[in-house]
Amino acid sequence: MKKRALVSVSDKAGLIPFTQGLVDAGIEVISTGGTKRALEEAGVPVQSVDSVTGFPEILDGRVKTLHPMIHGGLLARRDKADHVEQINEHQIKPIDYVVVNLYPFAETIAKPETTFAEAIEQIDIGGPSMLRSAAKNHADVTVIVDPNDYDSVLDSLKLDEEAKQPLRKRLAAKVFRHTAAYDAMIAAYLTEAVEEKTPESITITYSHKQALRYGENPHQKAAFYEKSTSSPSSIAKATQLHGKELSFNNIQDANAALEIVKEFTEPAAVAIKHMNPCGVGTGSTIAEAFNRAYEADEKSIFGGIVAVNEEVDLVTAEKMSGIFLEVVLAPSFSEEAKELLTKKKNIRLLQVAVEQTKAESKLVSVHGGLLVQDEDLYGLDEATITVPTKRTPTEEEWTALKLGWKVVKHVKSNAIVLTNGDMTVGVGAGQMNRVGSAAIAIEQAGERAQGAALASDAFFPYGDTVETAAKAGITAIIQPGGSVRDEESIQKADEHGIAMVFTAVRHFKH
Numbered sequence: 001m002k003k004r005a006l007v008s009v010s011d012k013a014g015l016i017p018f019t020q021g022l023v024d025a026g027i028e029v030i031s032t033g034g035t036k037r038a039l040e041e042a043g044v045p046v047q048s049v050d051s052v053t054g055f056p057e058i059l060d061g062r063v064k065t066l067h068p069m070i071h072g073g074l075l076a077r078r079d080k081a082d083h084v085e086q087i088n089e090h091q092i093k094p095i096d097y098v099v100v101n102l103y104p105f106a107e108t109i110a111k112p113e114t115t116f117a118e119a120i121e122q123i124d125i126g127g128p129s130m131l132r133s134a135a136k137n138h139a140d141v142t143v144i145v146d147p148n149d150y151d152s153v154l155d156s157l158k159l160d161e162e163a164k165q166p167l168r169k170r171l172a173a174k175v176f177r178h179t180a181a182y183d184a185m186i187a188a189y190l191t192e193a194v195e196e197k198t199p200e201s202i203t204i205t206y207s208h209k210q211a212l213r214y215g216e217n218p219h220q221k222a223a224f225y226e227k228s229t230s231s232p233s234s235i236a237k238a239t240q241l242h243g244k245e246l247s248f249n250n251i252q253d254a255n256a257a258l259e260i261v262k263e264f265t266e267p268a269a270v271a272i273k274h275m276n277p278c279g280v281g282t283g284s285t286i287a288e289a290f291n292r293a294y295e296a297d298e299k300s301i302f303g304g305i306v307a308v309n310e311e312v313d314l315v316t317a318e319k320m321s322g323i324f325l326e327v328v329l330a331p332s333f334s335e336e337a338k339e340l341l342t343k344k345k346n347i348r349l350l351q352v353a354v355e356q357t358k359a360e361s362k363l364v365s366v367h368g369g370l371l372v373q374d375e376d377l378y379g380l381d382e383a384t385i386t387v388p389t390k391r392t393p394t395e396e397e398w399t400a401l402k403l404g405w406k407v408v409k410h411v412k413s414n415a416i417v418l419t420n421g422d423m424t425v426g427v428g429a430g431q432m433n434r435v436g437s438a439a440i441a442i443e444q445a446g447e448r449a450q451g452a453a454l455a456s457d458a459f460f461p462y463g464d465t466v467e468t469a470a471k472a473g474i475t476a477i478i479q480p481g482g483s484v485r486d487e488e489s490i491q492k493a494d495e496h497g498i499a500m501v502f503t504a505v506r507h508f509k510h
């Protein structure tokens with residue numbers, strides 16, 4: 001009996017030569033509406049699914065291949081006499097090849113103008129059903145979901161049944177990965193639509209974006225995966241314009257830099273080392289902002305990752321090229337800036353839109369589990385701010401405090417950030433006690449601590465941080481407040497004439 005292939009694809013890339021290859025090998029082809037038309041136009045002999053099922057395509061294509069004539073032909077075990085008997089009794093003919101790729105759900109929902117109803121119509125039902133039937137019965141059926149596999153299938157046609165088994169098994173596994181990812185994507189879309197934040201189970205789907213040489217360390221295997229709904233302003237969407245391939249650490253640091261620089265509407269530059277900002281600067285131009293980010297900590301920026309929120313121009317590029325930077329990320333680079341920076345082979349240039357994005361769920365894996373939380377997109381809310389000290393901040397101090405508050409959110413706890421009006425001057429990150437982080441930030445700031453503002457990601461458990469700040473000449477503090485010993489800190493601040501702001505919001509980052 002002639003072998004039969006059912007071909008029903010949304011992505012028609014490579015369809016014609018592949019199907020012609022099947023026909024040339026003596027295989028009969030059955031196909032659905034659009035696919036059949038494409039094959040006929042190319043002169044590939046094909047018969048319609050309706051002629052096999054004896055039933056027309058109905059409900060705008062919602063039902064075309066969902067029929068026992070199709071699924072019986074896919075699922076019947078050729079090695080079981082009763083299966084063969086049953087399909088014969090119902091005049092069902094076996095189908096030996098299934099070539100299906102699905103409605104483009106991911107591409108559809110990626111378009112901002114897509115309505116909910118349009119997205120629902122792009123949920124493929126018949127396609128996954130055929131793929132799963134064929135994949136279950138892979139002992140007898142070859143199933144192809146990815147056009148990249150067309151060539152290896154054509155090559156396998158000359159093999160005997162036994163020799164075809166490993167390829168069939170591999171393709172079946174790929175199908176179940178594919179349908180699982182496809183369904184997970186639909187589930188995520190609908191879950192988000194009903195704003196269900198902590199459902200009873202989560203199936204996430206990310207696709208392989210980039211192989212990485214190694215992980216955080218050379219003995220760790222790693223790869224970069226992308227979410228199907230990644231925002232245009234995300235590290236996953238960055239285009240690398242120049243430089244060696246990105247490392248695992250580069251990607252994490254560039255992500256951190258991008259997320260901080262998004263906080264600013266004025267020209268801003270952020271330098272990152274090991275996931276913490278070592279310098280953040282703002283200015284009236286990107287060059288000015290970058291100079292400040294550099295001056296914030298000239299030592300730590302060496303080998304750093306820098307993100308800016310406006311085009312890198314020649315002046316900025318000149319300054320950047322005088323420093324060893326691993327990565328520069330920007331929404332664009334002027335031609336002259338690109339020409340200059342691409343002369344340096346060790347720098348990587350990344351281009352990506354820099355704009356505030358919708359909050360995403362943040363996933364943190366722990367051994368044996370996954371922690372899920374909303375992204376911390378909280379800014380400074382005027383409604384929750386109070387000033388418990390005798391003195392309120394001056395306008396200049398407010399500017400510095402607001403800058404510090406934007407930055408401290410992105411520094412590992414315990415986090416203390418010292419700022420003046422347009423740059424960080426000291427960053428104390430990741431210490432196990434708050435006063436320790438303050439001491440580091442103050443030491444780093446040196447003279448510049450005089451008159452600086454201090455931002456703390458969480459409240460002061462004791463008055464010691466205010467005491468330390470006062471000794472260094474800090475004049476204004478911003479912190480959440482809420483400690484049982486707030487009075488101690490307020491009293492110390494008043495003693496030293498420090499203006500202190502309570503935000504009532506905490507920004508821990510672990």
Ligand SMILES: NC(=O)c1ncn([C@@H]2O[C@H](COP(=O)(O)O)[C@@H](O)[C@H]2O)c1NC=O
Pocket residue numbers: 008009010011031032033034035036061062063064065066100101102103123124125126127128
């Ligand atoms: N409903 C069905 O019975 C059905 N059978 C196949 N499809 C899909 O229809 C698409 C191909 O359609 P066409 O050949 O008309 O361009 C494929 O992506 C295939 O997965 C179906 N569509 C959706 O569910």
